[in-house]
Amino acid sequence: MTGPAIAPAYAGVDELRRVARELLESGEVRVIIGWEDARRGARPVFITDPAEADKLIFDTRCVHNLVTYLDPRRDHVSELGRIGLVVKGCDAKAVAGLLRESQLSRDHVVLIGMRCGGVLEEGELPEPLALTPENVAPRCYGCDNREPTLTDHLLGEPQPEPPRPVMTIDERVAALDDLPLEERWAFWTEQFSKCVRCYACRQVCPLCICERCIVEKTQPLWIESAAHPRGNFSWNLTRAIHLAGRCVDCGECERFCPVGIPLSLLNRKLQQIVHDRYGYTASDDPENAAPIGDYRLDDQQEFIK
């Protein structure tokens, strides 16, 4: 694509504002969680006053997975009352994850699904940009849920497929897989050495639901909390494995990482393994049981010696 990109606000914003206003006016929900345009670009917004429903936007900058605010750790959000949540298809998968694991009551939330044609890698822009192979969030490529099914309201119009990124996540994972062991080790050693153990990856993850994370258990100290190589490898691998077969690939952990560790590569590798071994792919159908919570007699177990 050449020339200045034209701002694509997705269709359905007027409907979104109307539905949000009506939900608040009728008292059906106490707060709408969606996106707004702020000084530094798109960001999450909490609207309790129907008159402010016009703040809502939906465009290619709406990268945030707002389902993180439904996470049971968010006491300060759940105490507001019933929530109206704006979701893209990828976000709806995270709602299904919370329902599947009994972390959310379906009655507590009204889901406003938006038909989506992909988002940018970063939402901190003054104007939305049209998607190009250079700026599209790589996870959007091949998205199987651009039209969420787990919704109470489905708004907008069917959107075309997002462009293919310059390098897909699968290609990046394959590039790593092709390296000799020592080079792969050097890659992850370099990446994890950057970690400052802020746990932004955990905090923003809609499916990191533990009230007390294992890394906070200090007696005994299971995972060293110091940012030395031992501690950083333990933490980053444990985080990834706890999400295996649960991660919905929203990419928020990587986007929030203040030092730029490419966590989506780990997550995608685990998704591939879970898919190959259990035929499971995260969807927005809460009835579709995830391997971690579903025992089957024919599960592969040859690794048990």
Add this chain to the structure above:
Amino acid sequence: MSERFFISETDLRGLTADLLDGGTEVIAPVATDICQSPSAVAATACTLDGSKVEIDYRQLTSADDLDLSRGLPQLSLKEFFLPEHEPLCRWRQKGTTVQVFEVPTEFAPRVVLAAKPCDAAALAVVDKVMNWDYEDELWNGRRAATTVINLACQVIDDSCFCTAVGAAPDDVKGADGLLTPVEGGYVYEPATDKGRALVEDFAARFSADVPADTIGGQADDERAAARARVADNLEIDADSVRDWIEANFEDPLLTHLAMRCNGCGACTGVCPTCHCFDIVDEQEGVGHGTRRRLWDTCQAPTFTLHASGHNPRDTQHVRYRQRINHKFSIYPLRFGEVLCTGCGRCTRVCHAGQDLVEILEAIDIAARRPRDAEPAEAAS
């Protein structure tokens, strides 16, 4: 008027090489092209234009690595004075005998070159708490061993607000000298004995012959322009903000600051003044281990979790209020300094959109607003 010296671009690199040759550790901004590292394998950016640069303060191995482009390093200088993790002591236990091995608290001399003024100013601010009821030997040892030379800043973007919190883009607070770029080199102004010693020790690299109306004038103009640019981003009355926060702890503005905050603590990690730490004992085998301190964050629930299970800061709102309160009210009331130097990293790093410029503006407006709800005394 402070003394001024001229140092050419070549001599500044030469000075860096002299320091390194003499065995002095030099810390400075270094631009890393991640496409030249193992990370390139999986970095999308490297497939686009073949280059993605990250700026970090690093210990230099060569004077060629010194980056004077004046971009903002990802992390502040904090890690060189309060490392992400450091041993406090090591122990070995045999039966009932416990041996404790102390760590050294004296450090070899080192020089920080081209520090951001906001990062250097943070050192002076944090000095206060590190020498309050307990003198932190590790912090003080590193501070004493280090000469910090600032490079005047041109202001990064609209999240910078150093002038609103008593700092400036050409500040020497916390530093020993200041470099300001001019035609062909830099004007160097020592601010302390350590800063003057640099000129004395490497006299051949400096020239005292600075034509005040040309080179000096250019430096002054650039610095004034930078100060004006940053003042445009935010102006607050820090004293009113301090007092208003103290008097209005339960105001909805403060109790509902953190709706969108994920409590991740990335803001505290990148902050040059956030200094809270945790202490853990790492068992490294039977009967021996290391006691270590590491960065902690007030944004995590465990920061204030009591052994009883009670948590006085049990929601993200109150944890976020604590961060604001500590920086802009508690610390200035106790130490006379705002615990913030306006570097803007917390705002830039927050992908949930918590924006300190916006928050301070809102508090400043509240602090300036006449209290119309209260009956005016002696009005009648």
